[in-house]
Amino acid sequence: MQYVISNYQKGDEVQLAKIxxxxxxxxxxxxxxxxxxxxxxxxxxxxxxxxxxxxxSCVEMVFKQLHLGGGVYLKTGGISGVCTDSDYxxxxxxxxxxxxxxxxxxxxxxxxxxxxTGLDIPAHRIYSRLGFVDIITMRxxxxxxDFPFVLAQWIRMLNHQLKNSKIATxxxxxxxxxxxxxxxxxxxxxxxxxxxxxxxxKKPSRKPDIMLSTDILTFTHIIRExxxxxxxxxxxxxxxxxxxxxxDIEMLKCILRWTWED
Amino acid sequence: MQTQVRQARKEDAQQMxxxxxxFAQEFLGPASRNLKTFKRILKRKERINWIALDKxxxxxxxxxxxxxxxxxxxxIEEIVVEPNHxxxxxxxxxxxxxxxxxxxKKPAMxxxxxxxxxxxxxxxxxxxxxPIETTNVFMYAILNTQKFLNExxxxxxxxxxxxxxxxxxxxxxxxxxxIFLQKASGKVESLIWTNxxxxxxxxxxxxxxxxxxxxxxxxxxxxxxxQLKVKTTLSQEKTTQLLRALFPxxxxxxxxxx
Numbered sequence: 001m002q003y004v005i006s007n008y009q010k011g012d013e014v015q016l017a018k019i020x021x022x023x024x025x026x027x028x029x030x031x032x033x034x035x036x037x038x039x040x041x042x043x044x045x046x047x048x049x050x051x052x053x054x055x056x057s058c059v060e061m062v063f064k065q066l067h068l069g070g071g072v073y074l075k076t077g078g079i080s081g082v083c084t085d086s087d088y089x090x091x092x093x094x095x096x097x098x099x100x101x102x103x104x105x106x107x108x109x110x111x112x113x114x115x116x117t118g119l120d121i122p123a124h125r126i127y128s129r130l131g132f133v134d135i136i137t138m139r140x141x142x143x144x145x146d147f148p149f150v151l152a153q154w155i156r157m158l159n160h161q162l163k164n165s166k167i168a169t170x171x172x173x174x175x176x177x178x179x180x181x182x183x184x185x186x187x188x189x190x191x192x193x194x195x196x197x198x199x200x201x202k203k204p205s206r207k208p209d210i211m212l213s214t215d216i217l218t219f220t221h222i223i224r225e226x227x228x229x230x231x232x233x234x235x236x237x238x239x240x241x242x243x244x245x246x247x248d249i250e251m252l253k254c255i256l257r258w259t260w261e262d
Numbered sequence: 263m264q265t266q267v268r269q270a271r272k273e274d275a276q277q278m279x280x281x282x283x284x285f286a287q288e289f290l291g292p293a294s295r296n297l298k299t300f301k302r303i304l305k306r307k308e309r310i311n312w313i314a315l316d317k318x319x320x321x322x323x324x325x326x327x328x329x330x331x332x333x334x335x336x337x338i339e340e341i342v343v344e345p346n347h348x349x350x351x352x353x354x355x356x357x358x359x360x361x362x363x364x365x366x367k368k369p370a371m372x373x374x375x376x377x378x379x380x381x382x383x384x385x386x387x388x389x390x391x392x393p394i395e396t397t398n399v400f401m402y403a404i405l406n407t408q409k410f411l412n413e414x415x416x417x418x419x420x421x422x423x424x425x426x427x428x429x430x431x432x433x434x435x436x437x438x439x440x441i442f443l444q445k446a447s448g449k450v451e452s453l454i455w456t457n458x459x460x461x462x463x464x465x466x467x468x469x470x471x472x473x474x475x476x477x478x479x480x481x482x483x484x485x486x487x488x489q490l491k492v493k494t495t496l497s498q499e500k501t502t503q504l505l506r507a508l509f510p511x512x513x514x515x516x517x518x519x520x
Binding site for chain 1: 286289290292293334335369374375376377378387389390391393394395397399401402403404405406410414420421472475478510512514518519520
């Protein structure tokens with residue numbers, strides 16, 4: 001596959017916003033322009049890959065200061081906005097764009113580079129191969145006051161994400177199921193996927209296709225990028241699978257974690 | 263009570279920046295803000311930021327929080343306390359105020375997150391928050407080892423200078439790249455190359471150098487596990503002392519994201 005690597009040019013944000021939306025959630029071209037302005041990303045530090053005149057991947061570099069103690073700051077090449085159209089993944093495009101970006105960092109006087117990512121996404125392996133080392137993970141603190149409302153918001157967000165995710169749309173095609181999540185603290189809450197949309201159910205169906213019993217904290221770990229492993233929570237009975245076919249449970253796992261790549 | 267808390271105003275931007283700069287000096291990690299950053303933070307409508315003032319009216323801390331009304335979601339984002347003040351007392355006061363203000367808005371949830379701030383661990387569980395280890399990670403790579411070592415040389419020189427009762431030649435070698443630091447009568451000089459016998463030579467990989475410099479690994483532990491090698495005629499005690507001087511344990515904290 002032959003693709004062209006170049007720098008970002010004014011007007012690319014229209015195509016780029018679509019890829020951003022697929023990878024990071026709903027984004028508009030104006031939001032993207034605003035993001036570039038706020039973070040100080042320069043067009044010559046944005047590398048894009050085009051296939052058949054279609055923008056398919058992007059990596060950005062923004063220079064930041066890293067404090068190393070005693071008032072000494074080091075220039076670091078901060079990588080951001082790493083994204084690829086899902087139809088063009090696993091072709092080494094991002095690895096090549098990253099190499100361009102890291103060369104750009106070096107030629108601009110940075111001896112080092114840094115980035116934020118997720119431990120459980122395919123990109124993490126790419127970064128590790130390029131010499132990036134895990135430094136620190138984020139710890140979140142959460143307190144719920146109205147969990148049913150939070151779940152309803154989460155279902156709304158799923159629909160927003162689905163609108164932009166080609167892989168999820170493909171995989172969910174024809175999958176029409178109802179799910180009941182029985183929470184120890186607030187009782188059963190339910191949703192279903194029908195006609196290409198997630199819908200919150202006011203009343204759980206009598207015979208849901210999938211039924212899981214869990215607690216709010218475990219559920220939070222699953223949907224909010226927690227480090228708890230699915231197999232571990234099933235084994236320790238923090239999550240009990242009461243009803244549903246194994247294939248449906250696998251699909252639900254993808255929905256909850258919103259990770260669709262094989 | 264001596265410390266007072268009030269909502270932050272546009273004109274507080276400069277003082278907040280000064281406080282942020284002083285606070286960031288105490289930690290290692292990405293920290294690169296300017297006045298514009300704070301002006302932008304204070305301009306946003308969804309933000310409710312609080313500042314703590316001492317009895318002279320000097321700013322001694324701030325907390326950044328925000329509320330998204332559509333999602334009924336509150337966030338407490340950053341707690342900064344002036345290094346000379348009691349961090350726990352001021353931080354708790356600020357978070358309590360921010361928390362109460364968010365509660366008044368009837369949130370469905372309140373969240374806080376940190377890459378390394380120990381204050382969070384002390385404050386949030388006491389308010390009934392549940393901790394979650396996330397998979398969000400900060401990654402770091404050395405691109406040019408020699409340049410990186412050269413940039414570290416002044417930092418190492420300063421650290422060796424502060425080390426009492428030791429003079430000699432130190433070499434830090436990482437994947438065939440080296441820096442040489444000569445300490446004599448209280449002065450430390452960086453040498454490009456030398457054929458003098460080395461008193462203390464540290465050999466390490468890029469990965470462990472990264473982790474030691476960013477203070478997320480321990481030099482003694484790295485020595486014990488063989489990730490770091492030391493060639494010296496010095497005693498074990500002196501070796502430990504020198505390693506601690508070169509790679510002191512500090513708190514890595516991320517203040518800025520991109």
